[in-house]
Amino acid sequence: MSHKRNPKRKAVIAAGGVAALGAAALLLPNAMASQDGASDAAAPKTLKAADATNLATQLQNLLGDSFAGSYYDSDSKQLVVNVVDVSGDKNNVVVQAEKAGAKVRQVENSTAELSAAAQTLKTKATIPGTAWAVDPRTNKILVTADTTVTGAKWNRLESTVQGLGSGMATIKKSAGTFKTFVSGGDAIFGGGARCSLGFNVTASDGSPAFLTAGHCGVAAEQWSDAQNGQPIATVDQAVFPGDGDFSLVKYDDATTQAPSDVNIGGGQTVQILQAAEATVGAQVFRMGSTTGLHDGQVLGLDATVNYPEGTVTGLIQTDVCAEPGDSGGSLFTRDGGAVGLTSGGSGDCTAGGETFFQPVTTALTATGATLGAAGAGAGDQAGAGDQAGAGDQAGAGAGDQAGGGDAVGGAADPSGAADPSATADPSATADPSGAADPSGAADQNAAGQYAGQTSQHHKKHSR
Incomplete structure (x- = not known):
């Protein structure tokens, strides 16, 4: 069941101070107590979304063929695990999953x-x-x-x-039409198209780079951080269509200081700490150059989308809105996980619709890059390394940094300084009245303020 949201709503990220629960503890006996201290091995644990994802991964390995998927119940804050073929084997399957803290239900389809x-x-x-x-x-x-x-x-x-x-x-x-979210005409970055930077990474050769959508990577070979500006980055690898929608784009200056954060507007950034797998039911946030910061839920995994340009597989389906120019932008969790890169979908941020994202984890694996900043002197190999047979498809160009900021990691500190130890708490997610967004991420259809802000953000870290 999908959850309807006000598509006009912008997400608001506030600082929190809850430390993440270690994933390794989730399957230990002393981790089976409920939060009120009661010891009940069969009672589902109250979990944060990131911890539920970690537990789901462990249970998938534990349950084998009996595992039929899982999702995060955001209302009860519990992990629900589907199992099949448990007759006569309950002690080895259901009991173990329940003791680990999951809510188990038997389903028909494996x-x-x-x-x-x-x-x-x-x-x-x-x-x-x-x-x-x-x-x-x-x-x-x-x-x-x-x-x-x-x-x-x-x-x-x-x-x-x-x-x-x-x-x-x-x-x-769907009420809309599936399309990639590239914008033409008032291009901010390159090749007559505008996209958004996803996450800064370190390429396998140690050079600074960033991830963005693959369809941005095939739209232009070089990208700038200002309209009609000098190129600052060149596409190294791009995949679209096919097994994903992602590009690895290397900064032309190998001494570029590329911060591992997401610019969410208003002088605030969210520190990116780790890559994270998507979990159905979990709340996620998207930042893009056109519409700024919005939130929603993960609806499905391993999605196949048949765009006019071709079929793309392995995507994440969500109800987060997006519009042209948001392509390549960051999808991240409230506790600082880099989840995805905006691919495409239907609708807009007025009517809503489905939006699909490239998983960051598979993009990192395919390109050989690692999440995080690359410092000065990281290497003078900025054009090197076509990883994993990296296609320079159609002269691949790279995601535009149209204000996207990179995503993942800590929470936005209201003081303006990023606090890596804090987790983003988007519980006060939106203002349906359309009042001013405290995050400062203004509507970017008029792109001037945001483009200037983004340009300053990148210039600050690219000298």
């Missing part, structure tokens, strides 16, 4: 069955304007069709879904 159904959709229903992702909350595949899927195309999609069998997939129509 991970293998859902994967097979997704493969059938790929074979029979790869239609531009369609997308599908596994939704562990329903234990089904969520299939979405945009407004271009009509007539014979709709009939083909619907019959394919029905052919999967009852209880295997659901289908819904």
